[in-house]
Amino acid sequence: MGTGVVPEAPEAVADAVRNRLRDLERRVAEAVLARRAVDPDPDDPYRGQYLTPEAAERLLASPAGPHCPAAAPPDPPEAPPGSGLGRMAAAFGLSPLDVELLLVAVAPDVDACFERLYGYLNDDLTRRRPTIGLALELCGLPAAGPGRFRLAARSPLIAHGLLHVLDSERPLLSRELRAPDRITAHLLGDDTLDDALDGFVHVPLGPPDQLDPASGTARRIAAAVATGGPVHLVDEAGRAGQLAVDALRAAALLPLVLDAAALTGEPDQPERLRALAREARLSGGGLVLGPLERLSPHRSPGSRLLRELCDATRGVPVVTHAAHGWDPAWSGESPVVMTVPVPGPARRTELWTRTLAAAAARHGHPPAPAPDGLAELAATYRLDTDQVERAATVAVRSAAALDRPVTVGDLRAAVRAQNGTGLARLARRIEPAVGWRDLVLPPSTERQLREFALRAKHRDQVLGRWGMRPGGGRGHGVIALFAGESGTGKTMSAEVVAAELGMTLYVVDLSGVVDKYIGETEKNLERIFVEASRVNGVLLFDEADAIFGRRSQVKDAHDRHANVESAYLLQRVEAFDGIAVLSTNLRSNLDEAFTRRLDVIAEFPLPDAGQRRALWDRCLGTAIPRAADLDLDRCARRFELAGGSIRACAVTAAYRAAESGGPLGMAQVMAAVLAEYRKLGRLVLESDFGPWLTADHSASGG
Incomplete structure (x- = not known):
């Protein structure tokens, strides 16, 4: 055999393996010579494929037969503590004999010459790995001795996956041993992951x-x-x-x-x-x-x-x-x-700053100062380290595509992109497209909305680090109630708050939540609450009194189940960690226990004449050409409509103006208002509509 047993490898790691394999090479050579000395025809090309009667008699008479006295086990040397073998022996609790058996199995993967020699010793040139019997023989152990138990299923070599025993259908001594490639690589100094x-x-x-x-x-x-x-x-x-x-x-x-x-x-x-x-x-x-x-x-x-x-x-x-x-x-x-303690705003800002700089460096962009408003953004969003890194990368790439520095707007958009699709499957997703200037509300209502946004921004500091809501399993969520008649701007206000926070608005579809089967409604709500706590978004329960209604006196099983639903919601709302809005047309229908758990209650009254005038102007916009006879002051004084109805009238009037091919005039607006009145079931008075009512009757053939 040659002396080049081990290929080139780091010397400090592979020296012990090289020396031990050289010793194994010597023992294999001695075993081959001993086998040839008693073999009457050592050069027989068909050896291992048949057994003559003479060979059978020789096997039974040989000292290695099954009735021979066991030879004394050897005393293998200890592996050097600093070597790869030594570290492996310490990590897996291997004895010196275990290390010796492992080296016998590894040898064919290190030097191919061991393959043919093992085939010769196995009496079968097609079996080029050591069998359990051959491994015991090369270690100087008797086949029936205690050494074979070092290769049992619970032994360190087998239990830890350092050696695999193949051919389980064969007798134990003829089963082959193979070391995984990762073990061989580790012994040769390669620590690449498996x-x-x-x-x-x-x-x-x-x-x-x-x-x-x-x-x-x-x-x-x-x-x-x-x-x-x-x-x-x-x-x-x-x-x-x-x-x-x-x-x-x-x-x-x-x-x-x-x-x-x-x-x-x-x-x-x-x-x-x-x-x-x-x-x-x-x-x-x-x-x-x-x-x-x-x-x-x-x-x-x-x-x-x-x-x-x-x-x-x-x-x-x-x-x-x-x-x-x-x-x-x-x-x-x-x-x-x-x-794990929750980090404060300063550490969050530092994380964002460092991550943005690292993202810019990775993509070859010059370093830039942190954008204005980064501290406020860091305090508002709840992101883990991986999400911050992904959002920073997206923001840097978006800004680079436009050849400008990163802005807070880039960061907000990147943060919203980190929201998973779990909540989007349970609620309708709305990307905010409106702001405070789009709202027409009483000052008191707007103050409540800004209070809600303020609480959402600083909830981690007040409720988390300052501990202003201790005990009782209370979460760090912020919940508001928007109460008012339909069309008074509740959904739009929730969208404005979401835009202020740089978050996505998710509107819960109660038709997909409420279920006639007992317990299913609670399961649906639980999925919504769990998903909502994982995203940076605002959750809107429209027509919330349908599920947050008052508990009633129990008269039958239906009442009992309805009260169970309400009790569950009371507990779940209090433990909620996100931002939620409950909107209702009938505040009186909500259970008082829910009201106590609300952070902000905003009332949305019907707009007065001045607010209706502003709503008409904003709903019609500036792109539509207006006729000289358009009198929005008259519309605001005469027709007590909510903002949603005014928007519907504006859209209808715009369609009529588009059909006429001329500017938007009073005729189209009054026709739209008349259609809205009839849709709402309101009383139509001639004193309000004047000649436009007569014109409508004539057009309809009335």
């Missing part, structure tokens, strides 16, 4: 998060990791993933971040989990898994997967994170549970 983990494990790049240096939260998590056993982080701000990575780095461990969503779709789960635990031990790393909500651990498949993961990675540092606590049923070993 290909079996591609797609759901990655190693994050870059230094630890500067917002939480190792002296703060990350160091406390690292100290918990160092005590051994899993650690669970309760996190409502989406920062736990980065903190877990920083903590593992502070503990001198390589962070391996798992993609929970990809993990759930893996068909060959046990083998993948074993490869995951093996990789963590090989690389001296720790695992980061979360948010656990993606696994749905409260359901049977998710909880089973989490338990299998915890069992497979026992002894490996594992940090999990979620918005809720840990259920002891998920694992036989309970973790240390730590709560």
Whole structure:
């Protein structure tokens, strides 16, 4: 055999493997010579394909037969502590004999000459890997001795996936041993992640998060990791993933971040989990898994997967994170549970500033100062570290496409793009296209709307860091009631508030929420509340009295179920973490218990004459040409219409003007108002419409 057993590799890593394989090479050569010495025809080209009677007698008479006394086991040398073998032995609890058996299995993957020699010793040139019997022989162990149990299913070599036993249908001693490619690569100095983990494990790049240096939260998590056993982080701000990575780095461990969503779709789960635990031990790393909500651990498949993961990675540092606590049923070993503090506005602004600079550098754009209003934006939105990074990248690219610096508008649009489609499937999504100048409301109502927007902007500071709503499981949500008749501007006002916050408006369709079957309405509402808490949006329950109505005296099962629905809503609204608006035409129909839980109540009265004049002017706009006889003052004085009705009249009049081909005149407006009156079922008086009523009768043949 040649001496070039090990290919070029880092000397400090591969020296121990090279020396041990040279010793194995010597023992294989001795075994070959010994086999040839007792073989009457060592050059027989058909050896291994038949067994002559003489050969059978020789096997029974040989000292290695089944009735021979066991030879004394050898004493393999210890692996040097600093070598790859030494680190592997320490990480997996391998004995010197385990290391020797592993090297016997690895040898054909390092030097091809071992293949043919193993085939010769196996008495079958087609079987080029060592069998269990051959491995025991090369280690100087008897086939029936205790050494064979080092290759049992629960032994360190097999249980940790360092060796695979093939051909399970064969007798034990003739089963082949194979080392995974990742083990061979590690012994030769290559620490690239196992290909079996591609797609759901990655190693994050870059230094630890500067917002939480190792002296703060990350160091406390690292100290918990160092005590051994899993650690669970309760996190409502989406920062736990980065903190877990920083903590593992502070503990001198390589962070391996798992993609929970990809993990759930893996068909060959046990083998993948074993490869995951093996990789963590090989690389001296720790695992980061979360948010656990993606696994749905409260359901049977998710909880089973989490338990299998915890069992497979026992002894490996594992940090999990979620918005809720840990259920002891998920694992036989309970973790240390730590709560991640919510960052203040200053740290959020610093994160945005640093992430924007990094995004600009990645895309080759010159650095630019932070846009005006960044601090307010950072305080308003609830984003985790990954969402901030994605939003910053989108904003930088959008601004670069227009060859200008990043603005707050770019950032707001990028943040809205981070909203998932889960809530859009349950509610109608509206991108705000109106502002404060589009509203025509009494000053008191506008003050309440601005108060609502102010509370939404600063809720994390007041309710979170200052703790102004302690105890009782109360959330950090802000809820307003818009009460007024139909068409008074409630939905438009919610859109204006959403625009002020730079968020998307989601209008809940109650027809798809209320269900005749008991319990289904609550399930539908729960899905809406859960999805709404995950997005930066404003949730609008239109005609809210349909589900937030008063509880009644129980007379039958229907009353009891209706009261259960109301009780559930009372609890869920109080624990809500988002921004919601309840709109109703009949405030008196709402349960008083709901009213107590509201942050803002805005009344929307019917507009007075001055407001109606302003509404007519804004609804008609500036693009439509107006005739000289158009008298909007008369329309405002004579017709007591809500803003929605005035908008409908303006649209109808515009269609009539388009048909006539001339400017918009009083005839088209009065005809539109008359149609609206009839649609609303109002009394039509000649004193209000004058000659236009007669003209309408003549046109209709009345």
